[in-house]
Amino acid sequence: MDRLIDAIERTQNPSVVGLDPTEALVPAQVVASFADEVRDSVDTPEEAPAAQLAVAFYEFNRTIIDAVAGIVPAVKPQIAMYEALGPAGIDVYTMTCEYAAEQGLYVLADVKRGDIGSTAAAYAHMLTGVNAGASAEAGSAGAGAHDPWHVDAVTVNPYLGTDGITPFVDAAKTADKDLFVLVRTSNPSSSELQMLDLADGSKVYEHVADLVERWGADTIGEHGYSRVGAVVGATHPQEGRALRERMPRTFFLVPGYGAQGGTAADVRGMFDANGSGAIVNSSRGIIGAWRTSGRYRKDMSADDALALVFDTAREAATAMRDDLRAVL
Numbered sequence: 001m002d003r004l005i006d007a008i009e010r011t012q013n014p015s016v017v018g019l020d021p022t023e024a025l026v027p028a029q030v031v032a033s034f035a036d037e038v039r040d041s042v043d044t045p046e047e048a049p050a051a052q053l054a055v056a057f058y059e060f061n062r063t064i065i066d067a068v069a070g071i072v073p074a075v076k077p078q079i080a081m082y083e084a085l086g087p088a089g090i091d092v093y094t095m096t097c098e099y100a101a102e103q104g105l106y107v108l109a110d111v112k113r114g115d116i117g118s119t120a121a122a123y124a125h126m127l128t129g130v131n132a133g134a135s136a137e138a139g140s141a142g143a144g145a146h147d148p149w150h151v152d153a154v155t156v157n158p159y160l161g162t163d164g165i166t167p168f169v170d171a172a173k174t175a176d177k178d179l180f181v182l183v184r185t186s187n188p189s190s191s192e193l194q195m196l197d198l199a200d201g202s203k204v205y206e207h208v209a210d211l212v213e214r215w216g217a218d219t220i221g222e223h224g225y226s227r228v229g230a231v232v233g234a235t236h237p238q239e240g241r242a243l244r245e246r247m248p249r250t251f252f253l254v255p256g257y258g259a260q261g262g263t264a265a266d267v268r269g270m271f272d273a274n275g276s277g278a279i280v281n282s283s284r285g286i287i288g289a290w291r292t293s294g295r296y297r298k299d300m301s302a303d304d305a306l307a308l309v310f311d312t313a314r315e316a317a318t319a320m321r322d323d324l325r326a327v328l
């Protein structure tokens with residue numbers, strides 16, 4: 001986690017921009033501008049719509065990354081939006097991660113992996129990269145591996161327990177990277193499972209929190225936080241504050257700010273006494289700021305629309321930074 005915390009200190013900004021493009025979040029003229037290029041490059045006409053959207057996503061993402069680099073320390077590309085487009089989308093996912101890394105951003109891949117140990121070991125190669133002929137065991141890639149993903153951290157679902165997590169912890173140690181485990185998620189149905197009572201009087205999410213502290217215990221870095229972070233939703237300010245006490249060595253990824261209703265005041269308690277210990281995500285609030293700016297016109301050129309995306313994303317990222325700084 002040290003590299004992330006250093007990047008937060010450099011930018012004086014504990015926020016991360018989520019790269020969650022959808023067709024509705026990319027100006028229509030930008031998508032349309034790639035029609036000719038894509039028509040000439042695909043093997044079959046059926047591939048064209050997804051391929052066109054994928055190229056548009058990449059152009060859009062590069063615009064957002066250029067706008068926020070230097071203001072934020074990190075980006076969080078959400079893989080679901082790219083997987084929805086098939087192979088062209090996956091290509092654009094890796095290209096986006098590579099471009100963000102080239103701009104000096106910490107890349108947090110929101111992939112929410114969760115499976116049995118042997119499969120988790122294969123998934124964990126997203127952190128270590130791959131060597132031809134290497135087994136799927138975590139850490140088998142190591143030095144000299146080809147790293148097609150260009151990510152610094154992944155999100156992981158703990159529902160399968162320790163053997164689904166250990167390969168990611170091993171891979172993170174091998175590759176000097178991190179993972180963030182879902183503990184108290186921001187979504188409306190999160191309490192169905194996470195708030196269930198256990199026999200000892202604690203809640204399910206509290207038990208997961210204790211496991212996360214334990215999973216990271218031998219990976220504490222120079223800043224006092226482990227490589228195993230926790231996802232704690234901005235929509236749960238009270239539990240978030242209690243988790244900060246309960247998990248002194250665990251860095252938090254806090255989604256739910258902005259579009260889901262979370263505020264700077266809500267996330268304040270998720271930071272430690274030094275104003276560290278957490279990074280707050282906003283996706284739609286930043287990348288969709290052009291739509292709510294009142295400055296968009298349907299008859300704009302694609303170039304002008306991208307310029308608006310750049311300006312509004314930069315303004316929104318700056319406003320979020322200042323909003324968080326005001327409470328820390």
Ligand SMILES: O=c1ccn([C@@H]2O[C@H](COP(=O)(O)O)[C@@H](O)[C@H]2O)c(=O)[nH]1
Nearest residue numbers: 078185186233255256259260282283284
């Ligand atoms: O508890 C969670 C875990 C992950 N997310 C992800 O964060 C972003 C939030 O997007 P917004 O547009 O800022 O609402 C998205 O990728 C989610 O999958 C989360 O929201 N809550």
